[in-house]
Each structure stands twice: as C-alpha cells, then as structure tokens.
Amino acid sequence: MNLAFKKKLHLYQPGKAPVEIKTHRTKQKERLERCDGQSIERGVRQLLANKICGNMVGAWLLIPEYLRLGVWDLLKSWSGMPDERIETRLALQLINESALCLKGVRHKRTVSQKGFELANGLPFIATDASIHHLLDSHCVLDAQRLQVGLGKIRQTFGHFEGSLIAIDPHRIKSYSKRQMIRRQKDRHSKPCKMAQTFFCLDAKTEQPVCFTTASSARTVSKATPELLVLAGEILKVNGRPLVMADNEHYTVEVFDWIRSESCFDILVPMPYNKSVRKAMSKISSDEFTRHWAGYATTKQPYEMTGSSQGPFYQLIQRRGERKGEYDFKSFLCTADRDEVEDLSENFPDRWHIEEFFKNYQAIGWDRAGTMNVNIRYGKMTMALIAQAAGYMLRQRVGSPFDQWDAKHMARNFTGALEGDIRVKNDTIIVTYYNAPNSERMRAHYEGLPDKLAEEGVCPSVPWLYNFKLDFRFK
Template identity: 55%
Template sequence: MRQLLADKISGNQVGIWLLAAEHLRLGSWDLLCAWAQASGQTIWPRMALHLVHEAALCVNGVRKDRSLTQKGFELVNGLPFVPTDFAIHQLLASHSVAEAQALQVALGKIRRASGHFQGRLLGIDPHRIKSSTKRQMRRHRFDANQQALKMSQCFFCLDLDSSQPLCFTLASAARTVTQATPELLHLSRQILNPRPDQTPLVVADSEHHSIELLDAVHLDTPFELLVPMRSPKPDPDALLPERFQPRWAGYATAKEAFHPQKSRSLEPYYRFIQRSGERPEDYEYDCFLATADRNEVEALALHYPQRWRVEEFFKFNQALGWHRTGTLNLNIRYGQMTMALLAQAAIHQMRQRLGQPFSHWDATHLAREIFGSLEGDIRVKDDTILVTFYNAPQAQQLRQHYENLPGKLRQEGIEPIVPWLYGFQLDFRFR
C-alpha cells in the first residue's frame, strides 16, 4: 500500500475518502475491530470497512465485475486490493448474529450520544423483499388479492423525530411480527436505556395488533405501544355521540379503558377512537389500542402519522443494501446489513455537516455524484495523505468542512491520525 501511495493514484472513486473523516468522528474503526475480534494491525477490520464503503457506493453484482480496483477505492480501506467474494463470505460467516447485534447496540449508543436521535418516539415496521430462492419457506402477501410470494424479511426500529434507525433484526420468513418485535425492542432498550419518567412511545401498523405482543411490551419493556385495531368498528355503545369530544371541524375523539380477552395484564389498556366527518351519515371511525393512558389527540393526530417516516427512510436509504435479498445464512446477512447500518450513520453525519443540497440527496444520488464519480488524485506528503478533487460539485461548501481536516479534527478533540491507514493523517484539496 505504501508503494501505491508513493506512486500516486488517479481515479473517479476518490469521493469515498470523504467518509473517512466521518468515521474518525463516529469511532467506526473501534467498532469494526471489536466486531472482527482482531487488532487494528490485521486485515479483518479493513475487510469489514471495505463492506461499509461498498454499501455507501450502492453497488450490486459480483465483486470482481464491479471494477472497484485501481480507482482510489481499495486504499481508503487500508488495503492494496479488493477482497474476493470468497474472502468476504468467510469473514461474515465466521461471526455470529449476536456479534452483529452487539455492533448495532454500540453504534446506537454512540449515535444517541452524538445527538443523531433522542429516542422519544419510535416506529417499528417489517421490511419484506421478494425472494427467488428455491428453498421451501413461508410465503407472504401484502393484501388479500395478491398472490402469496416467497420473501425475506427484516424488522427495523426508527426514531421518528429524526428519521434515523436505531437497530434492526433479521428472521426467516416463518417468524411473525409478534415473535420478532420483542427482540427488536430489547436491542432498542439497550441503546436508549430510558429513565422511568421518559417512557418512549412506539407506533406500529395493524400487523402488530396482537394481545401477546401488547402484553410483552407492557409487562416486559419500558416502552408504550400504540397500534390500530384490526376490527376498527367497536360496539355501538362506544360510538354514542356523547362519548366523543369535538376537537376541530370534522374531527372528534373518544377514549376508554379496555380489557382485552386473554390478556396477562392486570392493568387496563386504552382504546382511542377517532371520528371523522361533520354529519352522522358521513362519520368514519378508526380505533387504536394503547398500552398506557395518554393524550389521545396528541397520539392520533401528531405522533401516529409520523409512522410513515419509516417508509420514507427505506425509500431514501434502502439502496445501501436493504432493497435486495441475499443469502439466507443469517450470520452473513446480519453482518452485511449491519455494515450498511454503519455506512448510513456516517453518511447521515456527512449530510448534516454539509447541509443542502447534500442533505436532500438519497443514497443513490450521493453515491452517483460524490462517492463514485468524483475525479481526483491521491498522494503522500510527509505524514499526510492528500486527496485532491477536481471540479467537485459545491466545491466551496466541501472545502469549508474538509480542507485542513487535521486542524479541524483537533479543534473537535479528535485525533487526526487515521488508524486503518497505518498512522497517516488525511487532508483534502479542491481544485
């Protein structure tokens, strides 16, 4: 690698080097070394970093056909080569699901401490992708009129105020939402460690309306859960006009204690009913079930609609590696998707630093315009690797945040030496 740097490199994938600065701020290297269970002098954490940057580039297909080599990409990982598919497969297969989850928890704690999210309002949602596997497996359908298809599934927990992910879990297609959600909330609890007086609210869709799940959340976690009821229209007594409190034109709400059958909870749950329409013949009702008493107007009109930010998150970021199926070996898939989660954290930090227009670019746009197409060269001067960009978009904006990077990092209290680049510092120039 030192010889390659001495010879200088020119290419159009040097934009990925901008993420190195965010990795230093985020502490990514220590996380990868802990996951790989290897020292920083070995190859394994660098191969994991390769996976992180590969996710940031939103690349698909066979690794040897991607032409990532000789363009400035492999050196940002501290490697003089692009690892083969077999080597990556061996690396991921050698680490367990528990190790990937431990990395998610550690990353989540860092992100919370860095102010990426507060964890007051959470959204949980299954993310299913059509699979072409030949294996026998449970099939899913999105509605009654659709043919059931083989799908892989993962379950995400997002902070809805910031639209940032806390963690995710994976499972076979046979696992239900009721079975998968407690594990997801257990990871979220480790990340947030909420105080008793700061109970986070979790909102979910009607697929999560299960008495077993409601009991598990209420009795075994520090969270509150709000879900739509699958049978939206309650008994006629609950719909009497005097039970409803008008809130504004065409909107009224009612709240009542509710004791589900077969519930293990000795305390009541609460049914929130919202009524839309001005005239009785136009009334429409929607019912929700909450595990704790709270202001129903705030819950239904303010908090629950934010659940759609989960869909916006997937649309914005799924190209990092969450939009396609892969192997059904959970060790490999967990590791791969967790590296994408680390890439998303670094990219979010970069977006927040740069502001518009970068903050409005989705993962594919950012990969196309910045990480995978910027022309530049890489060379060494004394103890510093200098990356020079030519004709970069919004160059003045980038220069403000990345030129004289060692000095900027020291002002933030961060050591500017890049550990996976063998003790070199990193700086940028924009021409």
C-alpha cells in the same frame, strides 16, 4: 507428552492469519495476494508513493465521519483481531461498498484501481468468497453488539431524540430454492418467499436505531421483543417512549410483553372489522370531545381476548360533521395517554419509516441474498454504519445533497468525484477537481487534522498506518 508422531500441527494454530487471499484485479482477472500485515502495509505504502487518480475518491470523504464515529475500534471489537490483520479492513470494504450502493457479484462491477481499495486500508479488492468467509465466521450476537455500540455513539451526537419510535417489518422477495413459509406483501398480492428485516427508527430524527433479521417463518410477535430490547440498550430512555406500529403488531403477545416487560408504550391501529365498526357506531355523540371542525376523539378501557395484562386503552377518532357521514378509526395503546397529541401529531410520523426504506434501502437492504442469517446480519449491520457516516456527510455538504436518496448520492456524488491522492510528509492529501459546493466543503474539510483535534478526535487514520488526512478543492 511426545508429539513426534503428529503431523501438520502448524495448520491448527488458533487464530492463525491467512497467508493469501483471492482478489479482483479487473473484471476478468482474479489473483492471489499475500495478506499478512507486512505485505498489506507494503502494498498500501507503495500505492501512496505512486499516487492515485480516479473517480471513486469520493469515498474518502467518509473517512472523517468514520473517525468521529470510532468505526475502527467498533470493527476491531467485532472482528476480535489486532490492527495488522486483514479482517477489520475487509469489514471496511463492505461498509464503503454499501455507501456507494455497490451490490451483486463483485467480478461484474469491480472498482479496483480507482482509489477505492486504498480507502479501506488495502492494496486490493477482496472477492465474494473472502467476504463470505469473514461474515460467516461471526454470529448474530456479534452483529447485535456492533449495532449497540454504534447506536450509543450516535446517541452522543444527537442522532436520536428517543421519545417517539417507529417499527416496521421490511420484506424482500426471495428467489431461494429452499423450502420456507410464503407470505403476502399486501392483501392483493400472491404469497411468495420472503427475507424479513424488522427495523426500529427514531421518528423525530428519522434515523435508524437498530434492526433484526430472520427467516420468513418468524412472526412479528416473536421479532418485536428482540427488536425493542436492542433499542432499549441503545436509547437513553426517559419515561416510557411511544412505539408506533402497523396493525400487524395488533397481537396479544406483543401487548402483553410491552405492558409487563418493556420500557416502552405501544400504539397500534385496530383492525377495521365488522365487530369493531359495530362497537364504535354504538358510542354516543356525547362521549366524543370535539377539538376542531370535523374532528373529535374519545377514549375507553379495552380488554383483548386472551390477554392477562389488560385492560388497555382504545383511542377512537371521529371525522365528519354530520351523523350519517361520520368516519371512525380506532387505535389501541398500552397506556392512558393524550389521544389528541398521539393521533393527530405523533402517529402520522410513523410514515417516516416508509420514507426511510425508500431513501436508504439501496445501501444494502433491498436484496434478499443469502439465507445464512450470520452473513445477512453482518452485511446489513455494515450497511447501518455506512448509513450513519453518510448522514453525517450529508449534513456537511449541504443542499441539495442532503435531500438525495442513497442511490442518487452514490451515483452522482461519492461515486462520481474526480480527484487524486498523494502523500506529503505524514499527511495524505486528497484533491478534488470541480467538486460541487466547493466553498462549503472547503470550510469543513480543508485543514482537517486541526479541525478533528479541536473536536477531540485523533486525526491519525489507524487503517492507513496513522497517516493524517487532508483535502483540497480546485
């Protein structure tokens, strides 16, 4: 075949690496940098040779957790690119930005020249456009596979107990000009445009298992099956774990799907409407079992109107000692379970998901941002990796940092530690000055290559060209 008449065929090579990328040097200055593998390696090695000092080197404490979690391999699988390409390193930049609760337009808060970019295996900070193109080139399925891979690794670390699950929609007000369905955040608020994310949390360990995100048009009935299928791939399900949700999940579609196709059971409060109150008031006192002063329960079969999978089980609790002062509350469950354990012990743990939103939403789940679902899925999945690494870091540094919320931790610990970075032989040494809890941190981080090797983790950092990493505290 004669291709002599074809022009610029070199521009259509599949998977061709970008030659240059726009980067932030300062808040005011952007410049193009070469981003081929050789140029990136040369830039990283030059920065290491020059040595670095700054107050963003706290992000380097996350690198051992990335090695333990196998983050580099997860990101390579997500990007589909080899080690020398820039895409996986840009994903690391996103993760570290999430860990430091950095958000908004990048040129307004650049962290260049403070030791941050080198932690990503890059000699520069990429701009918003570069990150946008990276995320937009990957689909929702790519992000879901990344969540499943991360979740299975976290399962091996014991981050999920798996018997008690909380699910809840997390809605953020959107200022998009797009036409979309408006929703009420609560009964008394005015309907407005929303970006929706549906989270699944292990209620015992208080750690996120997975999430899905969608436009404001998607209902809980449609989102719940996708979310629980994703959770079922991650968790080692023994028996039928209990899923706890709010009364927004009290729909025929959800209950029928749980009963017929899911490996979970679900417990949901029933709406406290006039007909439910009237039905509960007709139950005789003899049908209630008294467990302690002021608390009694009963259980009965219940048919949902329009359901093809019933009957389900209505669990009713009664509070109060006198007949005229009784307070009733009813729940619907897909299985015949112990109502005392579920209502008095398990269901209160559902509120851990609200605490989780409060403590961790600053890492990337508190802004609606773009309505491009590919980009939102990718960015929020990178935040999920940052949360996992941050959780492991908190366990090592101890009190009071293990009780701080994400924003406080970023502002006063990982984003505030003064230190310097230098190279000795095949090891990068990060030195911190006047670090808090230095004795505890010294026990966990000094001599890190040997500690990682004892855990069966390769101590070489692949995005730093197989240098090892060690820490000093002065």
